Amino acid sequence: MTEILTIAVSKGRILQESLPLLAQAGIVPVEDPDRSRRLILPTGRAGVRLVIIRATDVPTYVQYGAADLGITGKDVILEHGGAGLYEPLDLGIARCRMMVAGLPDAAREPGIRLRVATKYVASTRRHFAAQGRQVEIIKLYGSMELAPLVGLAHCIVDLVDTGGTLKANGLVPLELVAEISSRVIVNKAAMKMKHDRVKALLRELEAAARPGDRDRRSRRCAGAGEGL
Numbered sequence: 054m055t056e057i058l059t060i061a062v063s064k065g066r067i068l069q070e071s072l073p074l075l076a077q078a079g080i081v082p083v084e085d086p087d088r089s090r091r092l093i094l095p096t097g098r099a100g101v102r103l104v105i106i107r108a109t110d111v112p113t114y115v116q117y118g119a120a121d122l123g124i125t126g127k128d129v130i131l132e133h134g135g136a137g138l139y140e141p142l143d144l145g146i147a148r149c150r151m152m153v154a155g156l157p158d159a160a161r162e163p164g165i166r167l168r169v170a171t172k173y174v175a176s177t178r179r180h181f182a183a184q185g186r187q188v189e190i191i192k193l194y195g196s197m198e199l200a201p202l203v204g205l206a207h208c209i210v211d212l213v214d215t216g217g218t219l220k221a222n223g224l225v226p227l228e229l230v231a232e233i234s235s236r237v238i239v240n241k242a243a244m245k246m247k248h249d250r251v252k253a254l255l256r257e258l259e260a261a262a263r264p265g266d267r268d269r270r271s272r273r274c275a276g277a278g279e280g281l
């Protein structure tokens with residue numbers, strides 16, 4: 054009997070950008086994940102199924118072996134801490150930066166104890182501790198950009214892609230915390246027990262994620278629209 058491999062994938066942008074890479078490995082969900090209400094999706098590849106869940110839950114499912122592999126952002130892995138996981142592959146998708154941001158003069162006021170609003174508490178603590186700076190961290194769950202505007206915090210730590218959200222709110226990027234992209238994570242026990250299947254899948258995803266392959270795919274997509 055084929056042993057089952059379960060892959061946990063983060064909902065949203067990461068799912069959308071992962072699907073073409075998974076398809077290259079023959080992993081195509083039997084139903085459209087955006088429309089389906091099924092929580093476990095079989096795929097066209099024998100013995101491989103997907104669970105589509107919140108990004109922050111992906112490392113937990115993989116850590117406890119409920120999923121053998123996961124696809125999630127480095128930001129989420131940094132917050133989780135990585136216990137019980139290997140992180141063997143950078144897919145290079147959903148790229149952005151984790152940044153300290155604030156009003157233009159925010160982090161430069163001397164002598165004040167910075168108040169930093171973020172949902173990335175662990176990464177924020179590590180970032181400022183590495184500089185020997187003690188900061189007060191305020192945990193938020195969304196709309197971090199609001200905090201400096203209403204005096205809740207001096208600055209924020211959040212993900213920045215185009216910078217458009219910061220700009221629209223009069224904020225500027227101040228310091229880089231980490232370069233972020235989506236990674237494949239693997240349960241440590243699964244890497245041993247299902248070694249051959251996991252390794253084969255990682256090789257296929259690595260080939261699909263190579264920049265040359267990605268460029269060719271996006272040219273094909275662009276070309277298709279132009280009737281080429």
Ligand code: AMP
Pocket residue numbers: 066126147148149211212213214215216217218219
């Ligand atoms: P932008 O305006 O393009 O800089 O995007 C910033 C907003 O998008 C912030 O609210 C971020 O939390 C969110 N964001 C940007 N990149 C990502 C990503 N790779 N994954 C999840 N959220 C992101």
